[in-house]
Amino acid sequence: QKEVEQNSGPLSVPEGAIASLNCTYSDRGSQSFFWYRQYSGKSPELIMSIYSNGDKEDGRFTAQLNKASQYVSLLIRDSQPSDSATYLCAAFQGAQKLVFGQGTRLTINP
Amino acid sequence: NAGVTQTPKFQVLKTGQSMTLQCAQDMNHNSMYWYRQDPGMGLRLIYYSASEGTTDKGEVPNGYNVSRLNKREFSLRLESAAPSQTSVYFCASSDRQGPSYEQYFGPGTRLTVT
Numbered sequence: 001q002k003e004v005e006q007n008s009g010p011l012s013v014p015e016g017a018i019a020s021l022n023c024t025y026s027d028r029g030s031q032s033f034f035w036y037r038q039y040s041g042k043s044p045e046l047i048m049s050i051y052s053n054g055d056k057e058d059g060r061f062t063a064q065l066n067k068a069s070q071y072v073s074l075l076i077r078d079s080q081p082s083d084s085a086t087y088l089c090a091a092f093q094g095a096q097k098l099v100f101g102q103g104t105r106l107t108i109n110p
Numbered sequence: 111n112a113g114v115t116q117t118p119k120f121q122v123l124k125t126g127q128s129m130t131l132q133c134a135q136d137m138n139h140n141s142m143y144w145y146r147q148d149p150g151m152g153l154r155l156i157y158y159s160a161s162e163g164t165t166d167k168g169e170v171p172n173g174y175n176v177s178r179l180n181k182r183e184f185s186l187r188l189e190s191a192a193p194s195q196t197s198v199y200f201c202a203s204s205d206r207q208g209p210s211y212e213q214y215f216g217p218g219t220r221l222t223v224t
Contacts, residue, residue, distance in 0.1 A: 008150070032210030043200055043215040044153070051210060088153065092210045096141045096160050097168070102152040 003027055004091050006101035015110050019076040023089030023101055026070065030099075032092035033065060033072045037085045038103065044088055048074060079108045111136050114216035116201050122222045123191045131186040131219050133201030141204045141211060142184035143168075144176060146197040147218075153200065159184055191223045 005024045013019040025033075032051045036044035050056045050063040050072070062075040072091075076083055086103040093099050114135045123129055135142065143158040145168075155168030159178040173195060175187045184203075188195060199219045204211040 034212065043218050046212055046214065049210065049212055090213075096204065096211050097143075097155060097158065098211075098213055100153040102150065 003093075003099045004089055004101040006087075006089050006104045008102055009105040010107055011104055012107045012109055013079050015079060015081060015108055017079055019079045019083065019106055019108070021074040021076075021087050021089075021104050021106065023072040023074075024070055025072065025089075025091045025099075027091065027093060027099075028067075028070065030091040030093060033063070034090040034092070034098065035061075035063060035072075035074045036088040036090065036100075038088060039085045076106075081108045081110055084108045113137065114201055114203055114214055116199075116216040116219050118219060119217065120220045122224065123188075124224055125192060127191050128187065128189050129191065130188075131199055131201075131221075132183070133185065133216060134183045135201075135203040135214075135216075136182065137203060137205070137214065138181070139203035139205040139214075140181070142178065143202040143204070143213065144174070144184070144186045145200045145202065146170065146195075147200060148197050156186065156199075191221075193223045195221065196223045197221060 035048040038044045048063040050065045060077045064073045088103045089101040090098040117132045144156040145153045157176040162181045201216040202213040204213040
């Protein structure tokens with residue numbers, strides 16, 4: 001079982017709607033989590049980090065963490081075509097290493 | 111600041127050839143990483159260097175060697191390239207941010223081994 005799991009998608013969302021991306025992890029010792037956005041042919045770009053249970057908001061993005069359920073999510077409000085990308089979830093594993101999920105491909109339809 | 115830079119951007123090798131991928135960062139980060147990304151496999155850690163003078167194996171180290179030349183530079187060497195090493199290679203660097211380490215990525219090297 002992969003340590004960080006994501007639905008590979010594709011996930012299609014109409015423009016202006018809320019996109020919801022989900023991630024589960026298996027290592028209960030993981031304390032910190034990250035969301036990266038990766039456009040086709042480009043490198044991953046860090047967009048959110050979350051360390052505590054609950055919600056963290058940054059502009060149109062909200063990260064949610066539930067350590068009891070081992071679940072991390074990313075909400076994108078007012079989705080725009082420019083949000084179309086692959087979103088990677090990562091968990092900090094200690095020894096300064098991140099473990100990445102396979103990524104969810106998101107398409108925003110105008 | 112350029113952030114993390116990688117050279118070359120593209121490379122084609124024949125089976126058995128060797129090459130070195132270069133990575134440099136100007137953020138004064140202690141830790142540096144090499145990943146490969148293949149379709150459907152996500153990012154997989156090849157090697158990392160927690161600090162200058164140290165290197166450790168990641169998830170897929172076979173066929174690769176690394177050198178942490180100084181705090182800024184971390185190189186990845188393929189001694190005898192194989193078609194299975196066709197991939198996109200990303201270098202990243204990080205330093206402690208609160209309780210964790212946020213990693214920042216370079217633009218990548220697309221390698222094809224024929």
